[in-house]
Amino acid sequence: xxxxxAVVGLGLIGGSLAAALRGFEDYEVLGVARRQETVDxxxxxxxxxxxxxxxxxxxxxxxxxxxxTDPSIVIRYMKDxxxxxxxxxxxxxxxxxxxxxxxxxxxxxxxxxxxxCHPMAGTEFSGIEHSFxxxxxxxxxxxxxxxxxxxAHVDLMHRMADYIGAADVVTTTPERHDDIIAYTSQxxxxxxxxxxxxxxxxxxxxxxxxxxxxCTRVAALDVPLWRExxxxxxxxxxxxxxxxxxxxxxxxxxxxxxxxxxxxxxxxYSSNRKRRMNLPGPGQVSAEWLEEK
Amino acid sequence: xxxxxAVVGLGLIGGSLAAALRGFEDYEVLGVARRQETVDxxxxxxxxxxxxxxxxxxxxxxxxxxxxTDPSIVIRYMKDxxxxxxxxxxxxxxxxxxxxxxxxxxxxxxxxxxxxCHPMAGTEFSGIEHSFxxxxxxxxxxxxxxxxxxxAHVDLMHRMADYIGAADVVTTTPERHDDIIAYTSQxxxxxxxxxxxxxxxxxxxxxxxxxxxxCTRVAALDVPLWRExxxxxxxxxxxxxxxxxxxxxxxxxxxxxxxxxxxxxxxxYSSNRKRRMNLPGPGQVSAEWLEEK
Numbered sequence: 001x002x003x004x005x006a007v008v009g010l011g012l013i014g015g016s017l018a019a020a021l022r023g024f025e026d027y028e029v030l031g032v033a034r035r036q037e038t039v040d041x042x043x044x045x046x047x048x049x050x051x052x053x054x055x056x057x058x059x060x061x062x063x064x065x066x067x068x069t070d071p072s073i074v075i076r077y078m079k080d081x082x083x084x085x086x087x088x089x090x091x092x093x094x095x096x097x098x099x100x101x102x103x104x105x106x107x108x109x110x111x112x113x114x115x116x117c118h119p120m121a122g123t124e125f126s127g128i129e130h131s132f133x134x135x136x137x138x139x140x141x142x143x144x145x146x147x148x149x150x151x152a153h154v155d156l157m158h159r160m161a162d163y164i165g166a167a168d169v170v171t172t173t174p175e176r177h178d179d180i181i182a183y184t185s186q187x188x189x190x191x192x193x194x195x196x197x198x199x200x201x202x203x204x205x206x207x208x209x210x211x212x213x214x215c216t217r218v219a220a221l222d223v224p225l226w227r228e229x230x231x232x233x234x235x236x237x238x239x240x241x242x243x244x245x246x247x248x249x250x251x252x253x254x255x256x257x258x259x260x261x262x263x264x265x266x267x268x269y270s271s272n273r274k275r276r277m278n279l280p281g282p283g284q285v286s287a288e289w290l291e292e293k
Numbered sequence: 294x295x296x297x298x299a300v301v302g303l304g305l306i307g308g309s310l311a312a313a314l315r316g317f318e319d320y321e322v323l324g325v326a327r328r329q330e331t332v333d334x335x336x337x338x339x340x341x342x343x344x345x346x347x348x349x350x351x352x353x354x355x356x357x358x359x360x361x362t363d364p365s366i367v368i369r370y371m372k373d374x375x376x377x378x379x380x381x382x383x384x385x386x387x388x389x390x391x392x393x394x395x396x397x398x399x400x401x402x403x404x405x406x407x408x409x410c411h412p413m414a415g416t417e418f419s420g421i422e423h424s425f426x427x428x429x430x431x432x433x434x435x436x437x438x439x440x441x442x443x444x445a446h447v448d449l450m451h452r453m454a455d456y457i458g459a460a461d462v463v464t465t466t467p468e469r470h471d472d473i474i475a476y477t478s479q480x481x482x483x484x485x486x487x488x489x490x491x492x493x494x495x496x497x498x499x500x501x502x503x504x505x506x507x508c509t510r511v512a513a514l515d516v517p518l519w520r521e522x523x524x525x526x527x528x529x530x531x532x533x534x535x536x537x538x539x540x541x542x543x544x545x546x547x548x549x550x551x552x553x554x555x556x557x558x559x560x561x562y563s564s565n566r567k568r569r570m571n572l573p574g575p576g577q578v579s580a581e582w583l584e585e586k
Contacts (some may be wrong), residue, residue, distance in 0.1 A: 120502035140499050170499040180500045183493055188504035191484055193563035194540035198533070200476055201566055202580040206433050206463040207473045209413035211481035214507035219567035223560045231556060234548040240491070241545040245538060247487035252534040255527040263524060267516045270486035273494055274512035287495040 002028040005160075006062035008055065008077065010038050010047065012123065013094050014068030015131025019047045020164035022133075032058045033128075041128050059084045064156070066117075067093040071228045075104040078114075087111035090153045094119055096181060097232045098144045098174035105146075113153050116144035116174060118181070119166065126222045134165070141166035144174045182236035189226060190241060192219035295321040298453075299355035301348065301370065303331050303340065305416065306387050307361030308424025312340045313457035315426075325351045326421075334421050352377045357449070359410075360386040364521045368397040371407075380404040383446045387412055389474060390525045391437045391467035398439075406446050409437035409467060411474070412459065419515045427458070434459035437467045475529035482519060483534055485512035 003026055007018040010033045018029050031048035032055050033039050039051040052058055059065055059081050067074040074093050085091055090113045095101050098116045105114040121139035123130065141161035145154050154171075161169045172180075195212075196219045204212075230237060254262045276290045296319055300311040303326045311322050324341035325348050326332050332344040345351055352358055352374050360367040367386050378384055383406045388394050391409045398407040414432035416423065434454035438447050447464075454462045465473075488505075489512045497505075523530060547555045569583045 120500065122502065139502065142500065168499065177500075180493070180497050183491060184497050184500045184505045185502055187488070188508045190541060190544050191488070191508060192504070192567070193560070194537060194544060195480070195484070196563050196566045196570065197540040197543075198476060198536055200473070200533075201570060202583040204473050204477050205570070205580065205583075206461065207413065207435065207470075207477045209415065209432065209478055211485070211511045212477045214510055215481045215484060216567055216570070217507055218504045219564055220571065221560070221564050223557065223564060227553070227557050227560055230548060230560075231551060231553060234551060238545050238548050240493075241541060241548070243491055244487060245541055245545070247490040248483060248534060248538055248541070250490075251483050251487060252531050252538070255523060255534070256531050258524060258527060260520070260524060264516065264520050267486070267514070267520055267523075270489050271512055271514050271516060273489045274485070274509055277489065277494055277498070277509070278513065287498065290495040290498075 002026050003063040004028050004030050004058075004061050005064040005066065006030045006032055006058045007048070007066045007068055008032040008058075009067065009069035009073070010042050010051070010128045010131075011068065012126050012128075012130050013119070013121075013135075014066070015042065015047050015128040016121075016133060016135035017066060017068060017094065017119075017164070018042065019131060019133035020136055021160065022046075022049065024160060024163045027064070030058050030062065038128055045128075047128065047131065055081065056084050060086055062086060063089050065089065065091045067091065070225045071095045071097060071100060071232060074101060078104055079107050082107055082109060082112075085109075085112045089113070090115065090156065092117045092157065096185060096229045098142075098177040100232045102144060102146070102174040113149055114146060115149050115153060115157055116177075117157065118142040118144075118177065119161075119164075120185070124218050124220045126225075136161075137165040138167040139165075141169045142177060143169060143171045144177055145171065178233050179236045182233055183240045186230055186233060186237050187240050187244060189218050189221060189230075190237070191244070192216045193221075195219070295319055296356040297321050297323050297354050298357040298359065299323045299325055299351045300341070300359045300361055301325040301351075302360065302362035302366070303335050303344070303421045303424075304361065305419050305421075305423050306412070306414075306428075307359070308335065308340050308421040309414075309426060309428035310359060310361060310387065310412075310457065311335065312424060312426035313429055314453065315339075315342065317453060317456045320357070323351050323355065331421055338421075340421065340424065348374065349377050353379055355379060356382050358382065358384045360384065363518045364388045364390060364393060364525060367394060371397055372400050375400055375402060375405075378402075378405045382406070383408065383449065385410045385450065389478060389522045391435075391470040393525045395437060395439070395467040406442050407439060408442050408446060408450055409470075410450065411435040411437075411470065412454075412457075413478070417511050417513045419518075430458040431460040432458075434462045435470060436462060436464045437470055438464065471526050472529045475526055476533045479523055479526060479530050480533050480537060482511050482514060482523075483530070484537070485509045486514075488512070 005027045028049045031042045031051035042051040298320045321342045324335045324344035335344040
């Protein structure tokens with residue numbers, strides 16, 4: 001009999017993950033959605049092998065459960081279904097924050113393993129209609145295992161990451177994840193939103209190039225999801241926003257003073273950092289080596 | 294006999310433009326570069342019909358001259374070659390600033406027309422090796438004609454824009470161009486550079502997703518070119534940087550206060566602005582309509 005990987009929540013990420021996991025080893029992909037409409041869509045678009053609105057029955061037979069909903073719903077799910085998850089099974093998630101999720105996972109019984117997961121992939125769209133199995137191609141696949149997580153489960157996560165096309169698997173602690181993601185992901189959203197707040201926005205139609213489209217792309221975000229991500233990580237995020245404010249301000253001062261020497265030095269410094277950041281890695285190049293280069 | 298369009302400066306933009314213009318009406322594309330090496334590259338890669346290092350001879354026979362160099366060199370070129378441009382010909386450029394260029398073009402004799410031009414296209418790379426004829430596909434093609442520019446020349450610019458694949462032609466004043474471009478282009482570069490100035494940059498390898506790559510892409514910029522663009526437009530640019538600082542700061546304050554209601558309202562506001570900005574236009578949708586929507 002085939003093993004079962006349940007994907008709970010068939011939105012952009014869940015739908016894409018289910019579709020990407022189809023055919024993985026001897027697993028069958030079982031989608032779980034709240035609405036029958038989503039189940040029908042998933043089946044008619046071959047996103048899952050099976051799909052249902054009956055979460056209890058699905059979780060009871062799942063060897064692996066991916067919780068692909070907003071953080072608050074992941075947290076509630078673990079609490080509400082704690083007795084339902086199959087003993088010996090692995091529960092995991094895809095949330096963009098990890099400390100609150102790992103903390104909430106403590107509600108699970110000892111018979112159920114939990115590994116935090118964050119595939120660094122997404123688009124500015126939401127919903128199963130926007131899902132596609134190639135979403136995870138070349139993404140970083142971040143894991144925050146428990147100290148007690150079994151080697152077999154960690155290994156299984158690696159094989160799934162590989163199967164869906166991830167570039168690499170990065171293992172870290174939930175605290176470090178949240179600290180870094182405040183910078184690499186959440187700050188980028190704050191910047192995109194803030195750029196769109198400019199009073200001149202709509203008067204600039206016809207004058208946008210690639211840099212504007214790229215920088216503001218993610219501003220068209222899913223408000224309920226991002227409200228949770230940003231507020232659950234506000235301590236790290238406000239620090240990194242403060243640092244960006246200083247760095248932007250420093251460029252403004254140099255330009256106000258028309259200090260050509262300083263502007264040139266700053267442009268050399270920043271653009272070289274970006275070029276070094278573009279070098280191959282991680283694993284191949286360490287942060288220390290990049291700093292020194 | 295064929296007419297001649299000369300492209301002076303065969304870098305990323307010049308090389309791409311020359312290649313994109315090949316076959317346009319009854320024009321022959323004549324590339325002009327300082328180094329013989331660039332001329333050889335252009336010819337062996339079919340970037341131009343002809344190419345030379347002899348600017349004087351080229352300009353004397355050109356019916357249209359595109360100056361595709363850094364702004365300071367465009368300015369010097371018009372001065373140094375003012376007597377060389379063919380009488381009745383059109384001179385134009387591709388610079389990301391227009392006021393200083395239009396001002397400098399006054400040095401040209403009355404027999405030569407000048408139309409400022411800024412195709413909103415580019416990449417973070419420079420040099421003829423990175424040029425490609427599709428660069429201008431779907432870009433906005435901005436024109437700042439003189440009051441005295443002939444209808445025939447303006448019309449010719451429109452036909453070339455269309456031929457190289459531009460989405461539309463936007464005609465404006467040099468002052469308005471520089472004001473708006475400070476926001477849609479230069480500010481995006483300041484943001485990308487400032488994000489890369491964060492002390493944590495290199496420690497974040499393995500945690501980047503699409504939003505980080507998109508926002509910072511343009512930070513790997515051409516320093517001599519951007520030093521000129523930024524300083525020649527510093528009055529407009531410092532204003533718009535100040536506005537962004539305020540908008541980012543406002544997000545930080547809302548997050549520091551953990552003011553959920555305010556954060557939700559801000560996310561709704563900003564993301565809706567981005568969605569409205571993504572609607573079709575310009576021409577189809579006015580700034581006023583977007584503001585009111």
